Amino acid sequence: MKYYLSLFHGVFNLAVFILFISQGWLGLRIRRARLKQAPPPIPSIRRHRKNGPLFVVLGFTGFLVGLGLVLVSTRGRLILFPKHFYAGLTIIILLAATYVLTRKIKGPDSPVRTPHFLLGITILALYIVQAYLGIGILF
Numbered sequence: 001m002k003y004y005l006s007l008f009h010g011v012f013n014l015a016v017f018i019l020f021i022s023q024g025w026l027g028l029r030i031r032r033a034r035l036k037q038a039p040p041p042i043p044s045i046r047r048h049r050k051n052g053p054l055f056v057v058l059g060f061t062g063f064l065v066g067l068g069l070v071l072v073s074t075r076g077r078l079i080l081f082p083k084h085f086y087a088g089l090t091i092i093i094l095l096a097a098t099y100v101l102t103r104k105i106k107g108p109d110s111p112v113r114t115p116h117f118l119l120g121i122t123i124l125a126l127y128i129v130q131a132y133l134g135i136g137i138l139f
Contacts, residue, residue: 002069002073003138005069005073006069006137006138007138008065009062009065009066009069009134010131010134010135010138012061012062012065013062013066013127013130013131013134014131016055016058016059016062017124017127017128017131019051019055019058020055020059020120020123020124020127021124023048023051023052023055023120024120024121024124026044026047026048026051027048027116027117027120029041029044030044030045030048031113031117034108034113052099052102053099056095056096056098056099059091059092059095060092060095062088063088063089063091063092066084066088067085070085081133081137083133084130084133084134084137087126087129087130087133088130090126091123091126091127091130094119094122094123094126095123097119098116098119098120098123101115101116101119102116
C-alpha cells in the first residue's frame, strides 16, 4: 500500500511540475512581448494570473501529501529522506516567495518582475532535482 501511495505522490507532483512548465511558458511569452514592447498577449496574461495561485496550492498539496506519507509510514519520523525533504521544502518556500512577489508587480516596469522570473526558473530546476531524488526513493 505504501508503494502505491508513494507512486501516487510522485505522479501527482509530476503533473504539478508539468503545470508549472506550462505556467513558465506563458510567463516567458508575456515577458518576451513586454521586452520587445509588442502588444501584450492578453489571453496568456489572463491564464498566467488565473492559474498561478491554483498551481501554488497544488505545489503545497504535493508537499503535504509527501510529508503525510512519510509520517504515516515511519510512525512520526519526519525526515526519512533528507535531500528529498529539503528540496521539497525549498520549493515550497520559493513558491511562497513567488506568490508574495506577484502581489507587488505593478505595471510593465515593476522591479520585481525579474526576481519573479528568476524564482520561477529556480523552482522548475528544483522540481527536476526533486523528481530525480524521488525516483531514487521509489526504486
